[in-house]
Amino acid sequence: MNPIRIDKWLWAVRLFKTRSQAADACKGGKIQMNGAHVKASREVKTGDIIDIHKDGIVKKVKVIKLVKNRVNAKMVPDLIEDLTSPEELERLEMMRKVNYERRDRGTGRPTKKDRRTIERLKDFDK
Secondary structure (H helix, E strand, O other): OOOHHHHHHHHHHHOOOOOOHHHHHHHHOOOOEEEOOOOOEEEEOOOOOOEEEEEEEEEEEOOOOOOOOOOOOHHHHEEEEEEEOHHHHHHHHHHHHOOOOOOOOOOOOOOOOHHHHHHHHOOOOO
């Protein structure tokens, strides 16, 4: 198969929602391939290890298969192997639980008092 750009591959395997987001992540130094920062035009090969700094964690994936077009979400496990450490996944889950807030549908935007209460509850490290 012909080589493919890393920004296009990251988009095709659904690690980023848009190709421009993937390119911006490369440009911002958030993507590393085999331990080195890469530009969006870098070509991906089968077996490469890619580190993605996203959402406060470092996600590590191994390239199993190259694809040019965006694939169905069910096909993604056939294309990448997730090597992310359990500690990183646990940290992500904890961040989701801490930042979770639920508002009933139709209640509208929070008032100034509601917002201050939410901020006070979330800011438990002070």
